[in-house]
Amino acid sequence: MSINQMMSEPLLDLRDLCIDFHTPEGPQRAVDHLSLSVQPGEVMGLVGESGSGKSITAKSIMRMLPGNADVAAHSRIHFHDGQRQIDVMGLHGRDLRLVRGGQVSMIFQEPMASFAPAIRVGEQITETIQLHTGVDYASARRQGIELFERVGIREPARRFDQYVFELSGGMRQRAMIAMALSTQPRLLIADEPTTALDVTVQAQVLELMLELREQFGMAMLFITHDLGVISRIADNLTVMKKGQAVEAGSTDRVLFAPQHVYTRRLLDALPHLEQLPQPPVTTPEPLVSVRDLSITYPASGPGQAPFQAVPNMNLDLPAGQIIGLVGESGSGKTSLGKALLGAAPISAGSVKYHLDAPLQLKAGQKIKRRPLAKVAQLVFQDPYGSLNPRMTIRDIIAEPLQALGLCRNRDEVDRRVLEVAERCHIDVSHLRRFPHAFSGGQRQRISIARALVANPRFLVADEAVAALDVSIQAEILKLLKELRDAMGLTILFISHDLSVVANLCDHVCVMQHGRLVEQGSVRQIFLQPRQPYTQALIAAIPTLKRPERGLLEGTAALDSVVAHG
Helix, strand or coil, X not given: CCHHHHCCCCCEEEEEEEEEEEECCEEEEEEEEEEEEECCCCEEEEECCCCCCHHHHHHHHCCCCCCCEEECCCCEEEEECCCCEEEHHHCCHHHHHHHECCCEEEECCCHHHCCCCCCCHHHHHHHHHHHHHCCCHHHHHHHHHHHHHHCCCCCHHHHHCCCHHHCCHHHHHHHHHHHXXXXXXXXXXXXXXXXXXXXXXXXXXXHHHHHHHHHHCCEEEEECCCHHHHHXXXXXXXXXXXXXXXXXXXXXXXXXXXXXXXXXXXXXXXCCCCCCCCCCCCCCCEEEXXXXXXXXXXXXXXXXXXEEEEEEEEEEEECCCEEEEECCCCCCHHHHHHHHCCCCCEEEEEEEECCCCXXXXXXXXXXXXXHHHHHEEEECCCCCCCCCCCCCHHHHHHHHXXXXXXXXXXXXXXXXXXXXXXXXXXXXXXXXXXXHHCCHHHHHHHHHHHHHCCCCCEEEEECCCCCCCHHHHHHHHHHHHHHHHHHCCEEEEECCCHHHXXXXXXXXXXXXXXXXXXXXXXXXXXXXXXXXXHHHHHHCCCCCCCCCCCCCCCCHHHCECCCCC
């Protein structure tokens, strides 16, 4: 980006933005005197933990705040459309629609809520393209399918005609990105756009965004908790805490010479690939053995063939270790994890638990649910959707004890709940509260406590930290290690975040197209990968490093440390 561009009229200019939410407890300040600007063609990163005000800031630019939000009268949000400066807060009707969705587009964090469930995804994207560009239906459809292909969706023409519930989480996110890019906006607001994506697809999407930035002069406000991603894509960076900007400047300076204690704390919480654990001298005996396992889902409708997610898998999971399971979306990771818990259809082979009283799951054999649930439990990905909002935390944690008949009376249940709550670092005075009162990290601790209350031997954690900020993520990873050591747990940790796997796991298994292509110690997989597929995954990890594409030229003059906070 040239100096002339950087000194031109800002594309987006926020001045003294204050946003309050009206709650039963009184007004709550969400954004506190925030000022930032985005220049034409610039990528501005916005980082901070949950509750810092990042997404609220983005929604205020799009004029999509909920009804109980109040923007202070002195706050200013200005957008330059190439000819004139527009007061966004003063827009209404058609003028607002021309800016929102046309000149300014947004990628939302939760794509399931962004698409109408009863209309095919492609129809919604085609309508968006026609509305804002005026091309005919055939051209709009062709552009949409091309975008599907560019964001890494396989069989783009077929997927284009599906409903949102027929797409996987990663595909939904890619479809959301395609729709946001379809109008070629001057400003793209991306709110955690790559959180659900595999490292290779994430790298492709980031590259696509940068290509479109160069091609169309598009600027971006890129919101994320992933500092590795920010280091690859952002020119400049603003760090938010409790609604305030605590530090701002070039990405290079903020990440490699941070001046605020909060920024340094975020950086200290990052997983690092330089400190990989040494493999154990001897490999423990397996707790779980998988032999000739095939997982086949029945046909989804007339004329459809059954789908084989995993063909002929053989695998041993060592007792007392944390085993990472990695691979792209559709590789069969989740299907394998479910099969180990008796929740996916085993069409051939077996899963054996080596216990004092061995437990075996076989094709065609009815699964004994209660004995299996006492041995193996699951920690879900979504700490919000996996907890019953009508139950107290005490009752949520106690539910497995009651369902499995593991306690004789209520006093015994309460005693066990208190024990596991303390072990998972949950404040026992909060056990009578409901899930809505807790943050994402606190809810994930509750989910872990519920999984452990039955004292299982085996835990499947499926993307258990994917939705968490980096500092909260570090706390949960530390907790899992503590629990492994204290309880002798064996944990299958399914994740698309390889840097997390590298810092948590003892052993790593790599899956591709339903098959195990490589496995070994963490050091072997990350430092000496043998298979080209594994090598490609490792190479795509968004580690914190200085960008190599010259994105930071000329930005030193913009460095500043904000006095707030």
